[in-house]
Amino acid sequence: MHRFANPTRFLRLSKVLLPWSGGGGVLLLVVGLVWGLWFSPADYQQGETVRILYIHVPSAWMGLFAYTVMAGASAVGLIWKHPLADLVAKASAPVGAAFTFVCLVTGALWGKPMWGTYWVWDARLTSMLILLFLYLGYMALVNAFDDPGRGARAGAILALVGFVNVPVIKFSVDWWNTLHQPASVSRVGVPAMALEMLLPLLVMGGAFMFYYVTLLLIRVRSEIAAAKVRAIRLAQGHGA
Amino acid sequence: MGDFWAMGGHGAFVWPAYGVGLGVLAVLAGVSVWRLGKREAELKNLQASLGDRRCVAREALHHREDTP
Structure with missing residues (x-):
């Protein structure tokens, strides 16, 4: 992994990868949209x-994933002072913020x-809103310094402290009795979702992952x- | 087809969800590509002007060596 962390190598590798990730993302998005909006069945309750x-759901996954990448890259940047790691963390933040906002x-x-209200101060919804504020705070902090190195360091500390929110979001539906439904895809054992809904969901998840990359x-x-x-x-x- | 757009009477929720979602992602992608283009062009210009200046300096040096 360290071999690819050199900016010149990164520029070369990313040039090769970009058409594939972009093209793959568009392809999966088209398939996922048609499948999800047209071919997948309506829910018997909803x-x-x-x-x-x-x-x-894919934007929620990616909101959490982008934050995890941001925190991981921040840790690498803080510990090993790797120049690319700071840039990855900085680049990940607006994309993650967009996903969280969409979610x-x-x-x-x-x-x-379904619930009769746009918003409730339920644990899952509130912790997701905090995630959005963490992203916005990180972006403001990183750009608040004239010296980009100092900005990256301050942002990295915020990203790492804020990471505590990620497991809180994940387990909020189990720890608190919330209005939001519990996990139905990543349950231990069989997912509690029909295959004809799970598959288009996974395709859309793939499209969002390609978009993120x-x-x-x-x-x-x-x-x-x-x-x-x-x-x-x-x-x-x-x-x- | 009318049924499809009506979404069982919930079209007013389903379509804005997709509109906002895909709209936000499209705008972010557009801004990111535009900014990359702008910065790479700026870098190219700077590097070109640096190269020019080095050429001028080299020529000046040669000129000085030529003249006794």
């Missing part, structure tokens, strides 16, 4: 609103017809370019 599942909005639009590669490339511009400008400033 009717057609169950189709919100195919966008709500909250689609959840509200699902809650209204694509955007991460694009944004890290963008950060590398920005760092080089900054370095040249600094050198010119000193030279003049």
Whole structure:
């Protein structure tokens, strides 16, 4: 893994990967949308609103996954002072924030017809909202310093402290008696979901994963370019 | 087809959910690609101007060596 963590190697590798991750993401998204919106059956209790599942659940997964990547990369950046790790953490944050926002909005639009309300201060919903604030706080903090190294360090500490929220979100439906339903895909044993709904859900999950990887590669490339511009400008400033 | 858009009377919830969701992801993707293009172009320009300046410096050096 360390071999790929060199910026020049990263630029070369990401150039090869980008068309595949982008193309794969679009393909899976089209298949998942048609399957989820058209071919999958309506739920016997929830009717057609169950189709919100195919966008709500994958965005929740990816909101948590992107945070985990951000915290992991922050730890690597703090401990080994790896320059790419800081950039990965920084690049992951807006993508994760977007997923978390989509999860909250689609959840509200699902809650209204099923629970009778857009929002409740239930443990799952509240902890997910905190996740969004952690992302926004991280992004504000990282960009608040003139020295990008100091920004990355401050952000990394926030990301690691905030990571405690991730298991809280995951287990909130088990620890508290919430309005939000408990996990039905990652249960021990058989998933409590019909295969004709589980499969399009997994396809949409795959599409979102490809989207995340694509955007991460694009944004890290963008950060590398920005760092080089900054370095040249600094050198010119000193030279003049 | 009308049934499909009606979503069993819940179209007002299902379609906005997909609209907002895919819209947010599309905008973020667009902004990210645009910013990458802008930064790479800026870097290229800077590197090109640095290269030019080095050329000018080298030529000036040669010129000085030529003239006794």
